[in-house]
Amino acid sequence: MNTFKPPTYKYCPMCGKGLTEIKVNGEAYQACSDRTACKWIRWEHTPITVAVIIRDLNNPERILLVKRNNEPFKGLWSLPAGFAEYGEMPSEAAKRELKEEVGLSASHLKLIGQYLESSHPKTFSILNVFAAEGITGNASPSDDAEDLAYYSWKSLPKMAFAGQVLAIDDFFK
Secondary structure (H helix, E strand, O other): OOOOOOOOOOEOOOOOOEEEEEEEOOEEEEEEOOOOOOOOEOOOOOOEEEEEEOEEOOEEEEEEEEEEOOOOOOOOEEOOEEEOOOOOOHHHHHHHHHHHHHOOEEEEEEEEEEEEEOOOOOOOEEEEEEEEEEEEOOOOOOOOEEEEEEEEOOOOOOEOOHHHHHHHHHHHO
16 A cells, blocks of 8 residues: 655744654654644644545436546546545535536435545545435536546446545445
8 A cells, every 4th residue: 555645844834933853652743843832733634535426317327427637647537526625524525526526516415435545646535435316407527527427337437546436336236
């Protein structure tokens, strides 16, 4: 498995003072050098990503996919997906990504599962996959999407993210 380490900070993001290294339970962490007033510590966290499965109303064996218009994996296909913003609940992130990427809204999202997504070349994430119900709006590609199309889950095009393929299989089994 790949291990990714984010870049180090030069200054404390809370107070602007210099940083130092401290040990917590034997592990090294960056921390504010002002250990009396600020006490900020940089805790490393795994990013959260979300993806949404949308069934074709005319053929429930087919799902909506997005042809990626940006790197990484430009030209490959994925579910409508993206990173959760800081402090955003995964279900709210999924609704936001659905609206931003394909112009659709969902009245209800059902969590399909959580998956380790290690396909991204710069990070790994905890992927939260939802099935959308009560879809409204007209599907159209955003700036992030070159195209949209419905595909049978049994014959997917070349997919960008392995975790999404696992989730699609789980959804239909």
